[in-house]
Amino acid sequence: MNPMVASSESAVETAPVAKTxxxxxxxxxxxxxxxxxxxxxxxxxxxxxxxxxxGCAEALSTLAISPATLSHHIKELEAAGLVHVERAGKFIHLSLRTEVWSALVASLAALGQPRSTRR
Amino acid sequence: MNPMVASSESAVETAPVAKTxxxxxxxxxxxxxxxxxxxxxxxxxxxxxxxxxxGCAEALSTLAISPATLSHHIKELEAAGLVHVERAGKFIHLSLRTEVWSALVASLAALGQPRSTRR
DNA sequence: TCGACATTTCGACAGCTATCGAATTGATTA
DNA sequence: TAATCAATTCGATAGCTGTCGAAATGTCGA
Known part of the structure; x- marks a missing residue:
């Protein structure tokens, strides 16, 4: 995990009340x-x-890729901070980090509004 | 220009009143x-x-890349329908296609809202 | 018409990345 | 404890892509 994501991750984690x-x-x-x-x-x-x-089984049934490739993609999404991966025995469960997603959407929305005050 | 972008482009063009x-x-x-x-x-x-x-000169001063690379990137953004390229003599001018951007933002916002009715 | 300038195209190349099969790891169950 | 199963890791590979220098193209002005 690279330090940039880790530090931003903790920033998100320590601000759970902030919607965006x-x-x-x-x-x-x-x-x-x-x-x-x-x-x-x-x-x-x-x-x-x-x-x-x-679960992975469901993910695999959605995408026509090998388990190895799925594993790789999950790792990428997790590294980007987009998904939360929870292990339950042999299984893992994937969920969207909605706060990160919302922040992304807000960020992109702001990009399209050049007249607002932005740093 | 691939037909997918072209057909979606015309859909956007023919619906100028539609904000999203x-x-x-x-x-x-x-x-x-x-x-x-x-x-x-x-x-x-x-x-x-x-x-x-x-203009390109301004774009080049923003990014530390060669004119050739800039040209390549501009082409990619244009092909994706994100920017409008207007030629004025030797110069070109780049502007954001805000309606496409807005549609993207809306699209991504909807992705993060699983309970809304989506096709 | 030629030179200057802006931009694009072309070709090459290095690095990146998606993909897979096989091997490995880890959890569960009999 | 061994077998089964879920998921990951590993190594290889093919394709993709960003980047650049050089050449080409197009516009403008003298």
Missing amino acids: VQLSRARRAAILKALADPHRLKLLERIAASTCPL | VQLSRARRAAILKALADPHRLKLLERIAASTCPL
């Missing part, structure tokens, strides 16, 4: 890079659409 | 792919922040 957290440029870039792969985007969409944490 | 247009999944994926490069993201931010169309 400010993303650094580096963080934004890292997240957008993680979203560049079509399979990863589809996986994230599937995770987001799930009312409960998603 | 629905993006197809493919379109969304294509845009996010275009945003994956840090230089391209920075360029888009610079374009968005500009109150008037941005």
